[in-house]
Amino acid sequence: MRNTQRIQVVLFFCLFYFVFAEVALSPFYPQFFEKVFDIKDLEYTGTYIFAARLTVVIAAPLWGWLAQHYEVKHLLYAGQWISVFMLIGMGASANAQQFLVFTVLLLIGKSSFLLIYPLLIEWGGKEQRASIAACYYAVLHSAIILATLAGAWLMKLEHPLHLFYGLAAGDLALWLLCWLTLREVSFKKRKENRSSGVEGGSIGFMLAIGLVMFTFHTANNVVRPYFTTYIVNDFGLSLAESSWFFLLPSVMAMVAYPFIRTVCIPERLPLVYLLAGCVLAGSLFLQGITHSLLLLFAGRVLYGFVLALSQAALEIYLFQQSKDRLHLNYTVATSFQNVGLLSAPLLASSWVSAYSLAAPLIFAAVIGLINLVLARWILFGRERQPAVQDRKVLNE
Numbered sequence: 001m002r003n004t005q006r007i008q009v010v011l012f013f014c015l016f017y018f019v020f021a022e023v024a025l026s027p028f029y030p031q032f033f034e035k036v037f038d039i040k041d042l043e044y045t046g047t048y049i050f051a052a053r054l055t056v057v058i059a060a061p062l063w064g065w066l067a068q069h070y071e072v073k074h075l076l077y078a079g080q081w082i083s084v085f086m087l088i089g090m091g092a093s094a095n096a097q098q099f100l101v102f103t104v105l106l107l108i109g110k111s112s113f114l115l116i117y118p119l120l121i122e123w124g125g126k127e128q129r130a131s132i133a134a135c136y137y138a139v140l141h142s143a144i145i146l147a148t149l150a151g152a153w154l155m156k157l158e159h160p161l162h163l164f165y166g167l168a169a170g171d172l173a174l175w176l177l178c179w180l181t182l183r184e185v186s187f188k189k190r191k192e193n194r195s196s197g198v199e200g201g202s203i204g205f206m207l208a209i210g211l212v213m214f215t216f217h218t219a220n221n222v223v224r225p226y227f228t229t230y231i232v233n234d235f236g237l238s239l240a241e242s243s244w245f246f247l248l249p250s251v252m253a254m255v256a257y258p259f260i261r262t263v264c265i266p267e268r269l270p271l272v273y274l275l276a277g278c279v280l281a282g283s284l285f286l287q288g289i290t291h292s293l294l295l296l297f298a299g300r301v302l303y304g305f306v307l308a309l310s311q312a313a314l315e316i317y318l319f320q321q322s323k324d325r326l327h328l329n330y331t332v333a334t335s336f337q338n339v340g341l342l343s344a345p346l347l348a349s350s351w352v353s354a355y356s357l358a359a360p361l362i363f364a365a366v367i368g369l370i371n372l373v374l375a376r377w378i379l380f381g382r383e384r385q386p387a388v389q390d391r392k393v394l395n396e
Contacts, residue, residue, distance in 0.1 A: 003185075007123070010181045011116050012135065014076075016143045017174055018113040021167055023147035028155045036160055037096040046345065048100060053342045055104045057335045059111035064331030072119050072327065073182045079112025080175040084168050091164035111331075118330040121319045126266075129319060133312045134260035141250035141308070148247060206329065208379045209318055210336035215374060216314065217340035218347070219367035220307060222360045223284065225348045230357035235293055245296070249304025256308040263309070269317045270380040274372060276310035281368035288361030314375075 025032055029048065033039040066075055086106035093099040117136055124132045154163055228242040237245070263272050283303035290296050315330075322329040351359040 004123075007181060007185060008120060008132075010177060011120055012139050014113065014174060014178065015116050015136070016139050017170065018110065018116075019140055019143035020147040020150075021170070022110070023144050024151045024154055025163075026151070028151050031155055032160060033096065035155070037099070039096055044096065048103070049345070050342060051100060051104060052107055053338050055107040056111055056114075057338045057342070059108045060114050060331040060334045060338070061328070063112050063115055064328035067115055067327035067331075068325070071186070072115050073178070073185070075112050075115060076178060077175060079109040080171050080178070082106070082109025082112075083171045084175070087164045087168035087171060091161050091168070093161065114331055114334055115327055117315075118319065118326045122326050126320075129316050130264040130312075131261050133264060133316050134257045137260065137308050137312055138254050138257045141253040144250045145247055148243070205321065206332055208374075209314075209321075209329075209333055212314065212371060212375045212379050213333050213336040214340045215367055215371035216311070217337045218344050219284070219364045219371060220280075221341055221344035222348045222351075222367070223287075223364045225345050226352050226357050226360060230361075231296065233357060234291075235296065237293075245300055248297070248300040249307055252301055252304025253308035256305050256312075259305075260309060260312045264313050264316050266316075266320055269313045269320070270375075273310050273313040273317070273375060274380075276306040276313065277368060277372045277375065279306045280310055281365045281372070284361050284368060285365035288358045288365065 029045045033044060033048070063075060063079070083106055086102050086109060089102035090099055090106065093102060120132050120136070121129055154160065157163060224246075228239065228246050231237050231242045231245055232239060279302060283299045283306065287296055287299040287303065290299065315333075318329060318333055319326060347363070348360045351363055
């Protein structure tokens with residue numbers, strides 16, 4: 001038991017480091033490219049982010065496919081070593097083009113870290129899925145909070161590229177920690193009860209959950225690019241105050257930890273997702289129409305809580321249905337998620353240009369309702385089909 005807990009702590013630490021390193025500079029890319037490479041064109045930042053997201057869309061399923069044939073810990077080691085060398089290359093980049101190439105290669109390696117979450121779920125077994133998912137979101141959002149706060153400080157470095165040498169050393173230390181902890185552990189697949197779940201490996205199931213993932217993450221990321229600008233302009237807050245409003249959902253996701261453990265049990269997952277999704281859409285709509293700072297605060301608090309709850313329910317449902325294709329299905333679903341992340345900034349820009357800074361929140365609520373319809377009829381509706389067929393057979 002103690003060895004299992006140590007393994008879980010190390011894997012969760014890997015996830016924390018992965019998210020922290022990814023998020024730290026992301027809000028400051030325009031300032032970073034201007035300071036390091038003298039690029040003032042904001043479109044370059046968009047191109048860079050697009051290339052990064054597209055890389056993950058392509059690379060994630062490849063790691064998932066490899067996980068069907070090789071033990072995950074060895075794939076994780078390979079990804080860590082790729083990361084070490086690419087981070088060194090980023091630190092030594094002489095121009096933005098070299099930096100972009102090394103970033104793409106880095107993300108090919110870093111995409112192996114997406115195998116950690118399903119590995120934790122698989123290693124923990126059915127009875128620990130809700131607890132592991134709750135802990136995952138606590139770790140994820142604590143990393144986001146700390147990385148966002150650290151990012152502003154990192155941008156004050158005289159030579160920001162030197163940061164990547166430090167990250168390379170961190171990845172090397174992480175590999176050593178993983179190797180020492182996991183070298184005598186085998187993560188052979190545990191066979192699940194085949195009587196549970198529906199079509200976890202079918203193309204139809206993956207398309208259904210992929211569409212739900214795509215609309216879910218589009219809705220919840222389209223609000224991000226202009227949110228701080230919206231509340232600075234419309235509510236008269238300072239940039240520092242707006243940053244705390246921006247981080248409120250991450251704080252509430254950590255508050256949701258015990259509730260995820262309690263309510264996200266297999267038989268309740270569709271109901272939890274649909275109810276949380278309704279509240280999610282309502283909270284987004286509230287944030288977009290209110291002129292009260294108190295109601296905006298309440299909307300952010302409610303939004304962050306149900307966002308963590310609904311995302312956990314959806315991912316646990318994916319794990320529940322995936323049987324022995326857990327790693328592959330999760331990485332394919334992550335690709336749909338990243339397509340949503342690619343689409344969100346483009347949609348947000350067009351809506352802000354055409355309407356107002358509040359428009360992404362209103363349209364996000366609409367996409368959230370579309371997501372609920374898709375989840376109800378093409379994803380969760382699939383569960384009832386075998387039961388209906390069984391009743392017809394009995395009646396005959």
